Amino acid sequence: MSSSPPAAPPPPSHPQPEPVRFGIMACATIARKVSRAILLAPSAAVAAVGSRSEAKARAFAAAAGLAAPRLHGSYEALLEDPGVDAVYLPLPTSLHLRWATAAAAMGKHVLLEKPTALCAADLDAILAACDAAGAQFLNNDIRVKPDLDALGALGDAGWYCIRAILWAVDYELPNTVIALCNPVRNQAGILACGTTLYWADGKIAIFNCSFLGNLCMDMTIIGTNGMLHVTDFVIPYEEKSAPFDMATKSKLVKLEIGWDPLPSKHVIPADLPQEVLMIQEFSRLVQNIRDSSGKPDEKWPAITRKTQVVMDAVKTSIDNEFGPVDISC
Amino acid sequence: MSSSPPAAPPPPSHPQPEPVRFGIMACATIARKVSRAILLAPSAAVAAVGSRSEAKARAFAAAAGLAAPRLHGSYEALLEDPGVDAVYLPLPTSLHLRWATAAAAMGKHVLLEKPTALCAADLDAILAACDAAGAQFLNNDIRVKPDLDALGALGDAGWYCIRAILWAVDYELPNTVIALCNPVRNQAGILACGTTLYWADGKIAIFNCSFLGNLCMDMTIIGTNGMLHVTDFVIPYEEKSAPFDMATKSKLVKLEIGWDPLPSKHVIPADLPQEVLMIQEFSRLVQNIRDSSGKPDEKWPAITRKTQVVMDAVKTSIDNEFGPVDISC
Numbered sequence: 001m002s003s004s005p006p007a008a009p010p011p012p013s014h015p016q017p018e019p020v021r022f023g024i025m026a027c028a029t030i031a032r033k034v035s036r037a038i039l040l041a042p043s044a045a046v047a048a049v050g051s052r053s054e055a056k057a058r059a060f061a062a063a064a065g066l067a068a069p070r071l072h073g074s075y076e077a078l079l080e081d082p083g084v085d086a087v088y089l090p091l092p093t094s095l096h097l098r099w100a101t102a103a104a105a106m107g108k109h110v111l112l113e114k115p116t117a118l119c120a121a122d123l124d125a126i127l128a129a130c131d132a133a134g135a136q137f138l139n140n141d142i143r144v145k146p147d148l149d150a151l152g153a154l155g156d157a158g159w160y161c162i163r164a165i166l167w168a169v170d171y172e173l174p175n176t177v178i179a180l181c182n183p184v185r186n187q188a189g190i191l192a193c194g195t196t197l198y199w200a201d202g203k204i205a206i207f208n209c210s211f212l213g214n215l216c217m218d219m220t221i222i223g224t225n226g227m228l229h230v231t232d233f234v235i236p237y238e239e240k241s242a243p244f245d246m247a248t249k250s251k252l253v254k255l256e257i258g259w260d261p262l263p264s265k266h267v268i269p270a271d272l273p274q275e276v277l278m279i280q281e282f283s284r285l286v287q288n289i290r291d292s293s294g295k296p297d298e299k300w301p302a303i304t305r306k307t308q309v310v311m312d313a314v315k316t317s318i319d320n321e322f323g324p325v326d327i328s329c
Numbered sequence: 330m331s332s333s334p335p336a337a338p339p340p341p342s343h344p345q346p347e348p349v350r351f352g353i354m355a356c357a358t359i360a361r362k363v364s365r366a367i368l369l370a371p372s373a374a375v376a377a378v379g380s381r382s383e384a385k386a387r388a389f390a391a392a393a394g395l396a397a398p399r400l401h402g403s404y405e406a407l408l409e410d411p412g413v414d415a416v417y418l419p420l421p422t423s424l425h426l427r428w429a430t431a432a433a434a435m436g437k438h439v440l441l442e443k444p445t446a447l448c449a450a451d452l453d454a455i456l457a458a459c460d461a462a463g464a465q466f467l468n469n470d471i472r473v474k475p476d477l478d479a480l481g482a483l484g485d486a487g488w489y490c491i492r493a494i495l496w497a498v499d500y501e502l503p504n505t506v507i508a509l510c511n512p513v514r515n516q517a518g519i520l521a522c523g524t525t526l527y528w529a530d531g532k533i534a535i536f537n538c539s540f541l542g543n544l545c546m547d548m549t550i551i552g553t554n555g556m557l558h559v560t561d562f563v564i565p566y567e568e569k570s571a572p573f574d575m576a577t578k579s580k581l582v583k584l585e586i587g588w589d590p591l592p593s594k595h596v597i598p599a600d601l602p603q604e605v606l607m608i609q610e611f612s613r614l615v616q617n618i619r620d621s622s623g624k625p626d627e628k629w630p631a632i633t634r635k636t637q638v639v640m641d642a643v644k645t646s647i648d649n650e651f652g653p654v655d656i657s658c
Contacts, residue, residue: 033584178510180535181653182527194533196525198511204523206509206535213551215579215588218558220549222542229547229560231574235581237588245560250544252564255362257602259544259566273586324510 017291020283021047023084023108025075025099027060031090034111034140035064037275038088043283047085050078075099079106086136086286089113093155097122104129109136109286111279115155115311116304123308127301136289138282138300140275152189154314157209160217160234162310165197165205166303168221173306174199178324179317184212195314225249227263242268346620349612350376352413352437354404354428356389360419363440363469364393366604367417372612376414379407404428408435415465415615418442422484426451433458438465438615440608444484444640445633452637456630465618467611467629469604481518483643486538489546489563491639494526494534495632497550502635504529506654508646513541524643554578556592571597 022038024031024046038044046066051057054073061069072078078087079102086109091099093115100110110130116139117123130137141163151158166173174197183193192210217234221227229245236242247263272280288294313325351367353360353375367373375395380386383402390398401407407416408431415438420428422444429439439459445468446452459466470492480487495502503526512522523537546563550556558574565571576592601609617623642654 033586036584180525180533181507182531182533184531192531194525194535196509196523202511202513204509204511204537206523206537208533208535210551212553214554214556214576215581216549216551216556216576218549220545220547222539222545224541225543227543227545231558231592232588235585235588237591239586247543247545252544255365256564257362257568259561259564262566263560 017043017287019043019045020109020286020290021045021083021085022111023048023050023072023078023081023087024060024069025050025078025087025089025103026091027051027056028090030113031060031088032064034088034090034275034279035066037273037279039065040272040276041279041283043287044279047083048072048078048081050075050081075102079103079108085109085290086111086282088140093118093151097125100126101129104133104135104137107133107135109282109289110138111282112137112139114139114141114159115151116308118151119315120305120308120312123305127305130296130301134289134296136282136285136296137304138278138285139304140278151311151315152185152191152193153209153211154190154193154311154318157211157234158193158207158314159307159311161207161209162314163303163307164219164233165207166306166310168205168219169199169203171303171306172199173309173327174203174205176324176326177310177313177317179314179322180208181322183318184210190318193314193318195317197310229263236270236274239273240270242270244268346372346616348372348374349438349615349619350374350412350414351440352377352379352401352407352410352416353389353398354379354407354416354418354432355420356380356385357419359442360389360417361393363417363419363604363608364395366602366608368394369601369605370608370612372616373608376412377401377407377410379404379410404431408432408437414438414619415440415611417469422447422480426454429455430458433462433464433466436462436464438611438618439467440611441466441468443468443470443488444480445637447480449634449637449641452634456634459625459630463618463625465611465614465625466633467607467614468633469607480640480644481514481520481522482538482540483519483522483640486540486563487522487536487643488636488640490536490538491643492632492636493548493562494536495635495639497534497548498528498532500632500635501528502638502656503527503532503534504656506639506642506646506656508643508651509537510651512647513539519647522643522647524646526639558592565599565603568602569599571599573597 022044038046046069048070049057049061050072054071057071087103088111089099090113096117100112103110176198178196180194184191192212194208197205217232219230219233227247245263245265250259253260285297313327317325367375375398377399378386378390379401383400386400416432417440418428419442425446429441432439505527507525509523513520521539521541526534546561548559548562556576574592574594579588582589614626642656646654
């Protein structure tokens with residue numbers, strides 16, 4: 001008796017999920033960077049562009065090299081487009097509350113520009129709208145708005161500083177924030193400011209952010225047994241690589257005439273630009289909800305909210321003559 | 330008629346001046362680094378060692394590899410040695426006033442360890458004694474005292490931070506100093522502290538110094554049109570080279586996906602260790618007085634005094650619950 005061997009089972013199927021279909025909501029030049037990232041991200045596509053006029057939407061699509069997206073002459077029309085899974089909002093911060101909540105109410109996932117809101121209360125309203133609609137929320141932490149927004153340098157460069165500091169402390173909120181006492185302002189807002197942050201266990205952080213100095217995107221993190229230097233933590237020097245230096249348990253050599261070990265230099269090659277990685281992450285979360293009945297991820301809203309809470313505290317300290325502002329979670 | 334050509338004039342004579350003869354006043358281990366620098370400096374020699382006992386002086390000379398210096402069993406005897414031009418004082422800060430003024434009174438030039446004094450008033454007494462005696466004063470800005478001195482981390486790492494900040498602003502004193510509000514102390518003194526410094530034109534500086542973290546000697550200077558990074562500004566990574574990065578008029582490229590120009594990397598080769606350069610500078614000043622009837626140089630005392638004034642202000646701010654301390658020159 002003989003039998004043919006059983007047929008090998010087919011290889012497990014890993015079909016690529018359909019790309020997330022983005023609607024770009026507002027056509028300022030600043031939307032170009034994330035539009036490019038959506039084009040470059042395998043898991044995303046630009047399905048539609050909405051502006052206050054169809055002509056503006058068309059002009060943006062042409063300038064950004066978008067291949068025939070649907071064009072909408074109003075934000076409302078974009079939100080009513082059933083072929084849009086998620087919207088990217090590069091609107092001015094003061095408009096975030098209105099349009100992010102409207103997008104969530106229409107069942108769209110929301111990728112919001114930073115600073116996410118003028119204050120934590122507004123952000124909470126946006127997050128509540130997303131939560132009620134089951135919409136994924138993520139905020140862009142890639143710099144695209146160098147303009148003077150309502151929060152000025154604090155909402156721009158300061159946002160990254162706060163986010164990076166929170167990253168360094170594993171997102172533990174500080175207890176107290178005290179702003180440096182010489183912010184520079186003009187009628188539009190803050191041009192330069194800084195702050196000190198204090199944790200209960202003795203950790204401290206300091207940042208200074210400014211529109212007035214030469215480009216500088218340094219971060220130095222010092223721990224008991226190690227140190228990390230990154231000098232392009234907001235915008236990378238180059239898209240294709242990420243350099244950093246670090247040291248572990250450095251000691252001074254005898255007579256204190258040198259270090260041992262020396263800090264080590266590292267370069268991480270980058271296959272995709274950082275903003276494409278962000279689009280990929282957002283798309284993955286949206287696909288999980290759209291295609292697999294998953295739930296919105298809570299990590300990004302939580303991190304964003306902590307960033308906003310610290311930013312609010314810095315602003316309060318500035319408004320209160322640089323007095324200490326306690327943060328309660 | 331013929332004549333032989335006139336003889337060429339002899340080349341101008343540049344006889345090397347006699348080395349400056351140092352007396353090392355106190356034999357703590359911390360004196361080893363500068364002893365080595367004196368040995369390595371062509372313009373300097375160790376003529377004598379003084380300690381509280383001749384046995385200690387002998388042991389130090391042997392350990393430091395000094396070739397038969399005269400040995401003195403008291404500081405007074407060292408100061409009475411006519412073969413000593415200059416003394417190096419690695420004594421504890423609290424003894425600086427007494428012994429630096431005694432040295433100047435005996436006509437010795439004074440190389441003083443940092444922190445130079447417990448306060449500006451003590452430093453002024455030392456400088457006045459040097460001035461009255463026509464003695465050159467210079468303070469060592471090379472780290473040799475990691476021990477907890479009366480001023481702790483502020484007098485140690487903080488001294489370098491203040492000096493480096495003053496260097497960066499061409500030695501313009503700040504108007505106001507406000508200490509960060511969480512110094513760490515033990516019964517011996519300050520283990521970690523920081524401060525903010527404010528100038529009338531809007532410049533600010535921030536430093537944090539600590540005995541509690543991993544080695545970190547970073548300095549970042551940001552101006553309107555440029556930036557400088559030094560990551561080993563106190564103790565060099567290696568004696569033979571001095572690395573730094575700088576950028577001038579960096580801009581973000583289109584879409585803000587990179588920098589142009591990138592910061593440039595530089596390495597300055599060092600023929601002599603930094604502390605030897607300091608001994609050479611001090612010796613040059615002493616030789617000018619000893620051999621050419623020159624006058625003491627006023628630059629180093631002035632810089633040292635400014636450093637001390639700022640350090641005093643930081644300490645006052647810490648003592649005054651981190652309130653602002655105005656500096657008047």
